Amino acid sequence: MQVEKGSLSIHSENIFPIIKKWLYSDHDIFIRELVSNATDAITKLKKLKSLGEADYPEGTAFSVQVVLDEEAKTLKFIDNGIGMTGEEVKKYINQIAFSGAEDFLSKYKEGSGEDQIIGHFGLGFYSAFMVADKVEIQTLSFQEGAAPVHWVCEGGTEFSMADGDRTGRGTEITLHLGEDGKDFLTEWSVRKTLEKYCSFMPVEIYLTSIRAEKEKEERRVKAAAEKAEQAAKEDAGAEAVEPEIQEMEPVDIPKAINDTKPLYLKKPSECTDEEYRAFYHKTFVDFKEPLFWIHLNMDYPFNLKGILYFPKLGNQFDTLEGQIKLYNSQVFIADNIKEVIPEFLLLLKGVVDCPDLPLNVSRSFLQNDGFVQKISSHISKKVADKLNSLYKTDKENYGKFWDDINPFIKFGCLKDEKFYEKVKDIILYKDIYGKYLTLPEYLEENREKHADKVFFTSDEQQQSQYIKMFKEHDMDAVLLPHAIDQPFISHMEMKEEKVKFSRIDTDLTDLMKDVDESTAEALKESQEVLEKLFRAALGKEQLTVQVENLKSDKTSAIVILPEESRRMQEMGAMYGFMGMDFGQMQGGETLLLNHKNKLVRHILAHQEDADGAKLFCEQVYDLAMISHKPLDPEAMSRFIERSNQILEKLV
Numbered sequence: 001m002q003v004e005k006g007s008l009s010i011h012s013e014n015i016f017p018i019i020k021k022w023l024y025s026d027h028d029i030f031i032r033e034l035v036s037n038a039t040d041a042i043t044k045l046k047k048l049k050s051l052g053e054a055d056y057p058e059g060t061a062f063s064v065q066v067v068l069d070e071e072a073k074t075l076k077f078i079d080n081g082i083g084m085t086g087e088e089v090k091k092y093i094n095q096i097a098f099s100g101a102e103d104f105l106s107k108y109k110e111g112s113g114e115d116q117i118i119g120h121f122g123l124g125f126y127s128a129f130m131v132a133d134k135v136e137i138q139t140l141s142f143q144e145g146a147a148p149v150h151w152v153c154e155g156g157t158e159f160s161m162a163d164g165d166r167t168g169r170g171t172e173i174t175l176h177l178g179e180d181g182k183d184f185l186t187e188w189s190v191r192k193t194l195e196k197y198c199s200f201m202p203v204e205i206y207l208t209s210i211r212a213e214k215e216k217e218e219r220r221v222k223a224a225a226e227k228a229e230q231a232a233k234e235d236a237g238a239e240a241v242e243p244e245i246q247e248m249e250p251v252d253i254p255k256a257i258n259d260t261k262p263l264y265l266k267k268p269s270e271c272t273d274e275e276y277r278a279f280y281h282k283t284f285v286d287f288k289e290p291l292f293w294i295h296l297n298m299d300y301p302f303n304l305k306g307i308l309y310f311p312k313l314g315n316q317f318d319t320l321e322g323q324i325k326l327y328n329s330q331v332f333i334a335d336n337i338k339e340v341i342p343e344f345l346l347l348l349k350g351v352v353d354c355p356d357l358p359l360n361v362s363r364s365f366l367q368n369d370g371f372v373q374k375i376s377s378h379i380s381k382k383v384a385d386k387l388n389s390l391y392k393t394d395k396e397n398y399g400k401f402w403d404d405i406n407p408f409i410k411f412g413c414l415k416d417e418k419f420y421e422k423v424k425d426i427i428l429y430k431d432i433y434g435k436y437l438t439l440p441e442y443l444e445e446n447r448e449k450h451a452d453k454v455f456f457t458s459d460e461q462q463q464s465q466y467i468k469m470f471k472e473h474d475m476d477a478v479l480l481p482h483a484i485d486q487p488f489i490s491h492m493e494m495k496e497e498k499v500k501f502s503r504i505d506t507d508l509t510d511l512m513k514d515v516d517e518s519t520a521e522a523l524k525e526s527q528e529v530l531e532k533l534f535r536a537a538l539g540k541e542q543l544t545v546q547v548e549n550l551k552s553d554k555t556s557a558i559v560i561l562p563e564e565s566r567r568m569q570e571m572g573a574m575y576g577f578m579g580m581d582f583g584q585m586q587g588g589e590t591l592l593l594n595h596k597n598k599l600v601r602h603i604l605a606h607q608e609d610a611d612g613a614k615l616f617c618e619q620v621y622d623l624a625m626i627s628h629k630p631l632d633p634e635a636m637s638r639f640i641e642r643s644n645q646i647l648e649k650l651v
């Protein structure tokens, strides 16, 4: 072949800088593009053989070799696939590959810049120029009598083509890495990128580092020399002995980067629990056991395969951060694409492979695409189905999983109406006795005591005093401690109009009081006295005091706050920065004093002793406050000081 020079069919001379800048955020995708081209070339050859249009010896080992030469600053992608003839290089590389780049450029010009193109598919071979100053192709087609071709392009729009020197069928692409490619000059970074994009590609991929190979060779030579020297010394000093049998050098068996047959492609009936767990550990590098999983496997009306795992939360404060990896025909596209995966499912961990996805389009297109929306609602329906069948067939385990999965299900209910409708009957509530109940079950059990009212605690420790009282009175409350629970409660109140949720410290039901008409007058009198005393002692002129006979005389005082006031306060704290007046939000609490309690009776009996009354009032108030919410630092130090003072009196 004559050396042929040409000009690539790109109309803008400035395409390179634009593409480099545009793709800077994930300029590692060139590895994915070149490895996918190489695996495609092998897949195509296999297909041709199955059609009788190509041939190769039985047992041929197919692979993609990625070779990094740190010194020469080159990265090679070598395959033993279909190869290309000179004509094909002209057609596929000079025209087609670069037309993808042209397309890209026109999209770039149209777009606002924020409208990122997912995965940048369609850029293909051209993406090599994101990191290389010069790209070479050495290729030999599988076709009988084909001549090898050598193609070179130095990063501009000019290329040259000449006879190549490749002797085996396939293609070798060499990237001469430039300044923009220097991140890929370490074996570690190339391996990481291969693992990211190519973990499930269908042909085995091997990585070789020339530097590492050389070092290994040097070590081997050095060890052999040392051994020989040692042997020579021994020979000189001793009588000739039988040479020892040489120890075998450990043989390095190269290990493929990828798993060519990922578990999600198998039929669910053929997968074992051990395989599901192993796949989870390996793919997400999470060594906690997943709780359970859902294997998505459908061919119609679209092709979708994958596994979604429900991860175990370490503790209540673990961040809910999932990871859903999206693949297109075993090629990694991106993590957590919320246009395709319903947002609440992004809290799970999983892989989803959808070969039918239109990925070379913008995100806003995906958002409005009916097909993509169908995929998304199919996935969420599958998840709801799985949860329902688990509830029906394995209620015990479902209950056990509940602590881990409930924030996720609640988030789903808030985000997705259809999902809520499907799971609403299997939402559980854990009560203060450790039992799991559905809402109708809780309401039914407590119908006589407080119809349509759900008492809950948001913090078991902080509200332990109230929980104790509930237990003493044989009452029940449910635990709703997670941040998601507040919006979830509002959601449930909207859905179940009659039902009201009240925090455990909001109100004292009549069940806890000793209602006796004959003491009403005495209570009223005491209330006036105690309110005055407490207001004066605490310097809180607005304090509301209520005096009741509680069934138990052990508790001196508790703070109660109407549910509405508490929600207003919480909202105020959340949106305080939006100009709401915090001062006005405070308060609303009522100090409830137990008329039966010894301390309260003592205060009443010794009201003339101003100092003593002050000390008692302050301490009783703080004790009630402590079980309602944490004391601020100043109040806390006063409380500690006063407690010491009281103890000293006992000495």
Ligand SMILES: Nc1ncnc2c1ncn2[C@@H]1O[C@H](COP(=O)(O)OP(=O)(O)OP(=O)(O)O)[C@@H](O)[C@H]1O
Binding pocket: 033, 037, 038, 041, 079, 081, 082, 083, 084, 092, 093, 096, 097, 098, 100, 121, 122, 123, 124, 125, 126, 171
């Ligand atoms: N390693 C290879 N072996 C054989 N042919 C190849 C190889 N690499 C690229 N080609 C040919 O060049 C063409 C263009 O490649 P390019 O990566 O630009 O686009 P593509 O693979 O067709 O599509 P995509 O944009 O989705 O990657 C391929 O379709 C293929 O015919």
